[in-house]
Amino acid sequence: MPVAVTMPALSPTMTEGTLARWLVSEGDRVSPGDVLAEIETDKATMEVEAVDEGIVASLAVPEGTEGIEVNATILWLKAEGESAEAAPVAEAPRPVAKAPPPAKPSREASKPAPEVDYRGETVEMTVREALRDAMAEEMRRDEAVFVMGEEVAEYEGAYKVTQGLLAEFGPRRVRDTPITEHGFAGLGVGAAFGGLRPVVEFMTFNFAMQAIDQIVNSAAKTLYMSGGQMGCPIVFRGPNGAAARVAAQHSQCYASWYAHIPGLTVVSPFSAADAKGLLKAAIRNPNPVIFLENEILYGQRGAVPTDPERTVPIGRAGVLRPGRDVTIVAFSRMCAVALEAAEMLAGEGIDAEVIDLRTLRPLDRETIAASIRKTNRIVSVEEGWPVAGIGSEIAAIAMEDAFDWLDAPAMRVTGEDVPMPYAANLEALALPDAARVAAAARAVCYA
Amino acid sequence: MSRQSSKKRAGASAKRNGRAAANGAAPDSGRLLSWYRDMLLIRRFEERAGQMYGMGLIGGFCHLYIGQEAVVVGIQACLGERDSVVTGYRDHGHMLAAGMDARGVMAELTGREGGYSRGKGGSMHMFSREKNFFGGHGIVAAQVPLGVGLGFSHRYKGEDGVSVVYFGDGAANQGQVYESLNLAALWELPVLFVIENNKYGMGTAVSRAAAGSGLHARGGGFGIPGRLVDGMDVRAVHAAASEAVAEARAGRPAILEMETYRYRGHSMSDPAKYRTREEVNRMRRDRDPIERLRHVLESEGHAGADALKAIDAEVREIVSDAAQFAEQSPEPDPSELYTDVLLEA
Ligand SMILES: Cc1ncc(C[n+]2csc(CCOP(=O)(O)OP(=O)(O)O)c2C)c(N)n1
Ligand SMILES: [Mg+2]
Numbered sequence: 194m195p196v197a198v199t200m201p202a203l204s205p206t207m208t209e210g211t212l213a214r215w216l217v218s219e220g221d222r223v224s225p226g227d228v229l230a231e232i233e234t235d236k237a238t239m240e241v242e243a244v245d246e247g248i249v250a251s252l253a254v255p256e257g258t259e260g261i262e263v264n265a266t267i268l269w270l271k272a273e274g275e276s277a278e279a280a281p282v283a284e285a286p287r288p289v290a291k292a293p294p295p296a297k298p299s300r301e302a303s304k305p306a307p308e309v310d311y312r313g314e315t316v317e318m319t320v321r322e323a324l325r326d327a328m329a330e331e332m333r334r335d336e337a338v339f340v341m342g343e344e345v346a347e348y349e350g351a352y353k354v355t356q357g358l359l360a361e362f363g364p365r366r367v368r369d370t371p372i373t374e375h376g377f378a379g380l381g382v383g384a385a386f387g388g389l390r391p392v393v394e395f396m397t398f399n400f401a402m403q404a405i406d407q408i409v410n411s412a413a414k415t416l417y418m419s420g421g422q423m424g425c426p427i428v429f430r431g432p433n434g435a436a437a438r439v440a441a442q443h444s445q446c447y448a449s450w451y452a453h454i455p456g457l458t459v460v461s462p463f464s465a466a467d468a469k470g471l472l473k474a475a476i477r478n479p480n481p482v483i484f485l486e487n488e489i490l491y492g493q494r495g496a497v498p499t500d501p502e503r504t505v506p507i508g509r510a511g512v513l514r515p516g517r518d519v520t521i522v523a524f525s526r527m528c529a530v531a532l533e534a535a536e537m538l539a540g541e542g543i544d545a546e547v548i549d550l551r552t553l554r555p556l557d558r559e560t561i562a563a564s565i566r567k568t569n570r571i572v573s574v575e576e577g578w579p580v581a582g583i584g585s586e587i588a589a590i591a592m593e594d595a596f597d598w599l600d601a602p603a604m605r606v607t608g609e610d611v612p613m614p615y616a617a618n619l620e621a622l623a624l625p626d627a628a629r630v631a632a633a634a635r636a637v638c639y640a
Numbered sequence: 641m642s643r644q645s646s647k648k649r650a651g652a653s654a655k656r657n658g659r660a661a662a663n664g665a666a667p668d669s670g671r672l673l674s675w676y677r678d679m680l681l682i683r684r685f686e687e688r689a690g691q692m693y694g695m696g697l698i699g700g701f702c703h704l705y706i707g708q709e710a711v712v713v714g715i716q717a718c719l720g721e722r723d724s725v726v727t728g729y730r731d732h733g734h735m736l737a738a739g740m741d742a743r744g745v746m747a748e749l750t751g752r753e754g755g756y757s758r759g760k761g762g763s764m765h766m767f768s769r770e771k772n773f774f775g776g777h778g779i780v781a782a783q784v785p786l787g788v789g790l791g792f793s794h795r796y797k798g799e800d801g802v803s804v805v806y807f808g809d810g811a812a813n814q815g816q817v818y819e820s821l822n823l824a825a826l827w828e829l830p831v832l833f834v835i836e837n838n839k840y841g842m843g844t845a846v847s848r849a850a851a852g853s854g855l856h857a858r859g860g861g862f863g864i865p866g867r868l869v870d871g872m873d874v875r876a877v878h879a880a881a882s883e884a885v886a887e888a889r890a891g892r893p894a895i896l897e898m899e900t901y902r903y904r905g906h907s908m909s910d911p912a913k914y915r916t917r918e919e920v921n922r923m924r925r926d927r928d929p930i931e932r933l934r935h936v937l938e939s940e941g942h943a944g945a946d947a948l949k950a951i952d953a954e955v956r957e958i959v960s961d962a963a964q965f966a967e968q969s970p971e972p973d974p975s976e977l978y979t980d981v982l983l984e985a
Contacts, residue, residue, distance in 0.1 A: 201694025204909035225687055226706070226903060226924065228917070237911035242904075244691045264695060306985075339796065365796070371826065376785050376819025383789020383803075386774050387724065389796055410779050411786060418765035419775070420758035421980040455981050479983040507985070 195250050195275065198268040200261045203232065203239045210234045211259045212267060221249045229268060247272055305508030305555075313503065315466070315496040323465040323497045324354050324430075324486065327472035328392060330501040332362055335390060338476055341368040341377060342394030342431075351396045352432060352491055378404030378429070382411045385427040385481075392476060395431035398447045398485065405450075412481040413456030428475045433461065433485035434525060434576045435624060441612035444620075446577035448524070451483040452554040452586070458507055459554040461485040463528040465495030467551055470505025478507060485553075487526045510557035512564075516546035519634045520564040522587055523574040524550040527625060531574050534630035543638055553583060558590050565595040570637040571603045574625050579607040601637040606630050667717075667878065669942035675717065675874050676937060677951045679709035679930050682733040684959045685742060686904075689732065689749055693908050697967060698749045701778075702763045705733035707903040710929035711836055712737040714877025715804060715896075718885045722799060726774040726787045727806035729764035730836075730902075734806065738773045740766075742958050746966035754969030758976060772801075780841075781807055781814035784833070788820045791831035795891070802830045802888045810841020812855045818862075821893070825862040828891035832884050833859070835897045836871065842906045843914035856897035864893050871898030872927040875936075901927065 200210065211233040217223060224246040232239050247270035254267050261267065318326070332338045339362075344351050346359040346369040359367040370377040374395065381391040395401045401408065408429060415423045435444040451459045458480055462468040468486070475482040513528060514535050523531040528549045535545040546564050550556065565571050571591050573584035584605035591603040609623040667675075686704045693702050705712075708730075716737040719725070727734045735745050740756065748755025748766050756766040764778040774790060777783040787805025794801035811817065812835050824831045835855050839846055852858065856866030865887075869880040877898065884894040901923045905912055937943040 199695065201691075202696050203694075207909075234909075237909060239905070239909065240912065241694075242690070244687050368827075371819075371822060373819040373822065375816045376788075376823055379782065379785025379816060379820070380789040380792055380823055383726070383774075383786035383791075384793045384796070385789070386786065387790045387793025387797075389793050406779060407782065407785065411777070411782055415765075415767075415775065416983065417980045418757055418761040419767040419980075420756065420760050421983075422757075422767050422769050423774070424983050458982070474985075478985050480985070 195269040195271040196245055196247065197266040198229065198241070198243070198270060200263050200265045200267050201232070201241055202263045203234060207234050207263060209260050209262050212254050212256060212261055213238060215252060215256050217249050219249050219251060223247065223249065223270070241267075243270070245270060250275075305557075306506040308506055308509050308511075311498050311500070311503055313498055313500045315498050317494055318465060318497050319491065320465045320468045320486075320493050320495070321352070321354055321491040323469035323495075324472055325356055325358065326497070327469045327476070328355070329358060329361060331473055331476040332358070332366060334501070337388065337390045338392060339366040339368065339389065340392045340394065341370055341381060343370055343372055343396050345369060345394050350394070352488060354486075354491070355394065374400050374403035375407065379407040379411060381427055382407055382425060385412070385425045386415070386423055390426045390476060392428045392430060395429060397436075397443065397488070398431050398433040399443050399445055401429065401431070401447070408451075408457070408481070408483070409454055413454050416480070417456060424479050425481050426479045428472070428482045428484050430472070430475075430484035431486060432488040432491075434487050435608075435613060435620075436488045438615060438617065438620060440615040444613035446575065446608065448485060448553050448575065448577055449582045449586075452583065454554075456481065457554060458482045458552070459485065460507060460552050461525045462551060463490065463525055463549050465493065466497045467505050467511070467549070469497050470503060471507065471551065474504040474507050477504065482507070485525065490526055505551075508552050508555050508557060510551055510560040511549045512546065512560070513549050514545070514547040516544040516568065518544045518568055519570040519572060519638055520546045520548060520561070520568045521572045521574060521630060521634060522548045522550055522561060524553060524583070525576075527574045527576060530625055530627050531630055533627035534634060537627055537631045538634055541635075541640070543634060543640060545634055550583075556586065556590065558594055561587065561590055562594040565591055566598045569598050569600040570634075571599075572606060572630065572633045572637060573603070574606045574630050576608045576624060578610055579605060580610065582607055601639065604633045604637050606633050667875065671717070672933065672937055672942050673947065673951070675713050675878075676930070676933050676948070677955065678713045678737055679874065679933065680951060681742070681955045681958060682709045682713070682736050683930060684955050685736060685746070685962070686732060688959050688963050689746065690904065690908070692750065692963060692966070698763070699751065700762055701729065701907045702749065703730040703907050704902070704904045705730055707923070707928075708836060708838060708871065708900045709733060710874035710877055710933075711834070711871045711898045711900050712806070714874045715834060715881045717878050718881040719802070719804065721772070722801040724772040724774055724790045724794070724801060724803045725806075726783045726790060726803070727776065728780065728783055728808060728811065729776070729778050730808070731764065731766065731776045735766055735768070735773055735776075738768065738771045740768050740771050740773060742962035743965040746962040747969045750966040750969070751971065752966060752969035753972045754965060759972040760976065760980065781811040781817050783807060784811070784814070784817045784820045785823075788824045788829060788831055791824065791829035791893075792827065794830055795827075800830070800889055802832060802885055804832045804834060804885075806834045806836055808841055809835060809837040809839070809846045809855060810844065810849060812858065813849055818858075821859050821862045821864055824893040825859070825864050829893060830888045830891055831893045832881075832888040833864075833893065833895045835895065836900055837897050838900045838902045840902070840906070840914065843910075845914065854897065856895055859893075859895045864895055866895035866897060868897050868899065871900035872929045872932065874929055874933055
């Protein structure tokens with residue numbers, strides 16, 4: 194039986210085309226790959242090739258025909274010795290199976306584990322030491338965990354976070370890399386696909402922009418694109434946000450950049466105890482985690498649990514200071530600013546509740562909304578820029594989850610919408626401080 | 641899942657037993673025939689994919705491998721089950737050569753539930769943990785550091801697996817390739833870099849994109865040896881790869897630049913104004929890897945016409961079956977939209 198050659202779709206959007214030129218005529222013998230015709234669309238001229246072998250029985254449309262619909266028969270091929278008259282009438286093209294319009298499935302995300310009160314032993318240590326202990330404990334626990342980055346081994350970390358790791362674990366598990374962020378980030382992702390649990394240190398997150406393609410396109414999306422086959426248990430960690438007097442290229446908060454990406458988890462601790470507990474949870478997490486530290490916090494001290502099985506659940510905010518009149522949410526170093534503002538406000542008779550977000554993706558909507566239901570007012574604080582920032586998301590959550598309880602519009606206190614200046618006075622002006630946070634709190638309290 | 645139940649029937653026959661590929665020993669008739677079959681399977685599969693694209697059953701980007709079959713078949717014949725493979729978006733041939741099921745690959749092209757990624761990856765993003773095939777990546781050259789990381793994981797775990805990473809002549813100009821070469825050489829990782837030089841990156845001829853004296857020489861500064869290989873001759877590919885894989889396995893990364901050619905457009909919509917039809921016809925007439933092996937099989941008496949006909953019939957049957965499966969497999973359930981974003985912690 195003759196075989197129909199149909200008008201092909203040559204691009205995802207093509208619905209019809211013009212048969213510009215026939216390159217075969219009746220009686221020609223063709224084999225797979227031979228060019229049969231040229232087709233013109235609004236974008237380009239393209240060739241139609243034979244898929245089967247045979248003899249051209251008839252050309253179903255003359256050269257120059259315009260508006261030929263995709264899947265319409267343009268040519269009949271017959272086998273050797275077959276009669277051409279047998280060319281059947283064109284069948285209607287089979288439609289592609291279409292699923293019924295999707296019923297909207299539930300988007301209920303799995304709830305993070307509750308935080309268990311810790312009553313065990315603690316020791317005073319710095320955030321820096323807490324982070325180091327987290328890595329060391331997880332490396333003792335799981336042979337697949339290794340640390341990689343610039344100056345992490347022999348130099349013991351540009352900010353001394355990896356102190357002592359090389360001595361304990363050796364160069365196989367504590368790897369100095371060349372200055373090659375794009376390359377070693379991709380290498381880490383490949384190693385995670387291969388069954389390891391890399392902890393990749395960026396000297397600061399400013400330099401991770403060289404690697405952001407591997408973080409977003411390879412680490413975050415591959416599980417989805419593989420239908421669940423390709424887990425990527427990797428932690429990207431390092432200092433984020435403004436340091437001091439290092440100017441625009443070295444002072445930037447990446448929280449909202451990464452929080453935008455499905456497939457990533459974004460964590461940014463404030464206290465030493467959370468730094469340890471959250472980093473341990475991040476290393477045990479089966480997904481890529483962006484772990485945003487802060488250089489200025491590295492030297493801050495706090496009581497830190499010593500139990501190596503103690504982790505802090507990802508996805509839970511923490512209440513740093515309970516209060517009744519206004520909610521202030523912050524993360525990382527801005528928690529200190531928010532607490533200072535709360536002290537100022539207390540002196541004026543305003544009782545502020547301060548929440549440490551701790552995880553920026555997924556945000557703990559429940560804790561935020563519950564606090565608004567109590568205080569009816571919310572102010573967000575971040576170092577990052579205002580446009581499409583974390584505060585914008587907080588405002589959206591306030592609207593979506595607690596609109597009926599709001600007594601004032603949500604307010605954002607953010608870094609100024611400029612690259613970070615170098616001059617000491619300008620730098621101070623560019624970052625949120627307690628006075629600005631307190632002013633915002635007064636404003637939403639109409640005080 | 642259906643793709644598992646059918647894997648025996650429709651997978652490629654490449655025996656992934658590296659040891660059997662003894663250096664230097666001329667491949668016997670059985671091996672030559674299995675390569676012929678595997679190349680033909682890729683060719684017929686791709687032709688059918690092109691046809692199904694034309695029928696609107698496959699959407700988006702679809703990069704066919706027609707003309708380059710000898711590269712992946714020759715290299716895959718040197719690999720064992722412990723080795724891993726990663727490539728770019730022109731990946732259908734690599735998956736078939738890795739022994740992945742033709743049904744699962746075709747059903748992914750049609751975006752159906754029976755596809756390797758359950759319809760969520762498409763032509764450019766498919767994976768098989770079972771076959772150590774790590775994708776299928778859509779960003780030009782992103783697979784190169786990933787492949788070095790896979791080599792790192794083999795070494796770290798004390799296994800003797802090799803990681804083979806395939807990339808194009810266009811990809812060879814990306815900066816991350818050189819970061820990867822440096823890391824692989826510095827850390828003595830078991831990685832084989834295969835540059836599939838098919839003469840063009842989209843519409844840009846290599847000579848308009850790459851400076852220097854050949855892509856295979858680009859590891860020179862890192863102490864990585866490179867060889868130029870006739871990628872249209874599966875026996876030459878296999879011979880070169882046997883040596884290079886053994887080197888890489890010993891922690892000495894290597895580069896093989898395969899001179900090859902793609903017959904079809906870059907993707908499905910390709911105005912083809914950057915090369916002449918005569919050039920394409922000449923390559924197909926004079927250099928075709930399948931015709932070339934067929935000639936060897938016949939002239940050296942490895943196989944008679946009947947054996948070749950039987951292979952032809954078997955391959956056509958696999959491809960028809962895959963196409964039918966890919967058309968009939970349902971679209972993914974709407975609830976799949978929200979699955980596989982994160983693994984349960
Ligand atoms: C980073 C990046 N830039 C551009 C593209 C668009 N693009 C896809 S394939 C391609 C050409 C690559 O050519 P080559 O590496 O020679 O591989 P081939 O297609 O010939 O197999 C381009 C520019 C992309 N996918 N990723
Ligand atoms: Mg190319």
